[in-house]
Amino acid sequence: METSLNARVRWDCFRFVMVDRPLPSPRVGARRVPLQIGPAGSALESGPAGRTHPDATSGPRRGSLASTELGPGSRSGRLLSSSCPPEARCVRSDRMPSSPTDPALASAARLFGRAFREFDPRPWSAGSPISTLALGVHSLRSGLFFAEGLPLLLTQRPGMRRAASRPGPDSVRVLLSRLREILERDADRIGRGVAPLSVLLPRDPLHHGIRLLRILADSLSVSARRKNRHSRDFGSTARAWLDDLPAYYRRNFHYQTDGYLSARSADLYEHQVEILFRGGADAMRRLILEPMKDHFGDHDGHGLHFLELGSGTGSASRSVARAFPRAKITCLDLSYPYTNHARRQLAAFPRVECVQGDAASLDFAADRFDAVYSVFLFHELPLSVRELVLDEAQRVLRPAGFFGFVDSLQKGDDEALDWALDFFPREFHEPYYAHYVSHPMEDLLEEAGFEDIRSETGYLAKCVSARARTMPATRIDTPPIAGPEDPTGIRDDQSAE
Known part of the structure; x- marks a missing residue:
């Protein structure tokens, strides 16, 4: 089923290209899904049960790993064939506009901008309007959480370790391609009825902006905790729960405020996780x-x-x-x-x-x-x-x-x-x-x-x-795991902090 011209204009202006070379194949079950090389050097993933994408024989699939061409002195790829229809007024550029002065934020903005330059939410189950709608919602959500994560690069930067330990552009491109793949697969499953479309309904959208401001303010405390490696920093409300909990649980997982032990933490948690995983x-x-x-x-x-x-x-x-x-x-x-x-x-x-x-x-x-x-x-x-x-x-x-x-x-x-x-x-x-x-x-x-x-x-x-085993189970008496020491014997100075 073909979308209307107006729909194509909207989607074609939101398409992205990830990398200009094949990527290692992820494992699905006990096997690896091969990436097939299609026309113009594009990579065409195999779908479930070895099924290739419907347009595998007609050139690079829009939204997949497309072929790029580098010009003299260019720092980013230029798509060989423009995908915007002539009726659309698409703005294309090989470079991001002038960015903020902070190098980390500028670099992230350029990388994420290239990632979202080309996007076409056309799912694996081509012709399914529900899948198309689901992937369109996914693309908008992911773009939103990408944008919301950029200020956190500044607020949390003081607590991060030296730059040598951070991923490079190639690693991030692989990560973004995996994000695109899971959003496509989720949209496909929604289209096939594995989950209803209602799973994509936004939650308390009016509270979203207020919660984001609270996350940005809280990120300063998270950064200070990370910088000083303080993993047992709790407010008075959270401390009231500590005696009833196992020793391994008495810590600030992710350096988040109050760990998992306050209503404030619970209110921010889902939103924080979506920002961390860029909507995935x-x-x-x-x-x-x-x-x-x-x-x-x-x-x-x-x-x-x-x-x-x-x-x-x-x-x-x-x-x-x-x-x-x-x-x-x-x-x-x-x-x-x-x-x-x-x-x-x-x-x-x-x-x-x-x-x-x-x-x-x-x-x-x-x-x-x-x-x-x-x-x-x-x-x-x-x-x-x-x-x-x-x-x-x-x-x-x-x-x-x-x-x-x-x-x-x-x-x-x-x-x-x-x-x-x-x-x-x-x-x-x-x-x-x-x-x-x-x-x-x-x-x-x-x-x-x-x-x-x-x-x-x-x-x-x-x-x-x-x-589960086919025979009925019998109760296994388990010793209490709460106590002054972690049951694993892992000390704080041995843990990966």
Whole structure:
């Protein structure tokens, strides 16, 4: 289905080109998806199940890795063939306009400007108006969060380590290409009905600008904490919760104000994460939906009971509740303030309940849930706690129930992004991250007795899914993990701060 001229004008003026050479292939499941070289040297990705893009034989696909030509003294590529229709008044330039005086901000602006020069939100499932609309929304959201992140380069720069440890332009181009890919895949899944279009509805847009100003102001405190490596800096409200929490949790993850222990932190968290991932956080969270749909088939959730571990502010379960509208969902998180925030955010979903609790010691009977899932939980846990959480998930799942999680990539999942796994814990307080990325979660799932383990990567995340053992589980008594010392024995001076 062809879009109208006006629609093409709007989209063609928002297209981007990423790099002028093929990129390493990310891993999907147990194989790598090849990048095929098409006409004019462009790279054409293979879609799901080895399917190539519909326009793979007709030249470079708009919005994919296009061929560029460098002129004498030019610092950026010039697209060989203009994609703007003659009816549109598209402004094109090989250089960004004069930028602010700060070199870091100017460099970032040039790089991100080149990335968004050419964009055509035309999804993999060509001809799907829902997918086209979804990708258009994605492109606008991503551009918004890109812009919102630029001032943070200035406010947080004093706390960053020396420039030699930061990624170069080529690494960032790879990262941006992975962002584009996951937004396309998410739009494709929405078009195929894996998730409804309503998952893209904006949340409290009137509060968005106010929250952004609060994030910018708070970033100064984050920068000071990062500069001084202060990872246990809590306000009086947050300190009131510390005695009830495990030792590994008593810290400012990401150097964020109050860690996960205040209502203020909970209010800013989702917005901060979207800025960090340039609008790709929700798309990464929704990687969990397709394996759940594969497991339960064409099911609206009636009679099913799901459990999310480490639910935070409830972002992932919001999408799950829309994909399975009749399922009962229990969201569990260790933080009281985040649990209260999630309860308010999910009030529109009467079949979702939010409870405070420890994923390593669940107060649920065995064989109770049809699915247990988590999103961005395991990389913030010590190894011993990761193992306890998997044992508990196995125990509370019904035989052959669904288990899945979305979390950070691990070393070797996408070799082109291994640099990011080294960079992240250096600039953000993630004391257990270095161990996490070097110990495959698939191995831990196998040791815990899970079966049919599968994995898929997307942007900076991986989704791992499995089935619980077919025999009913028995309760595993777990020792308390709260105490004066971290159960891993990792001291602060040994962690990746």
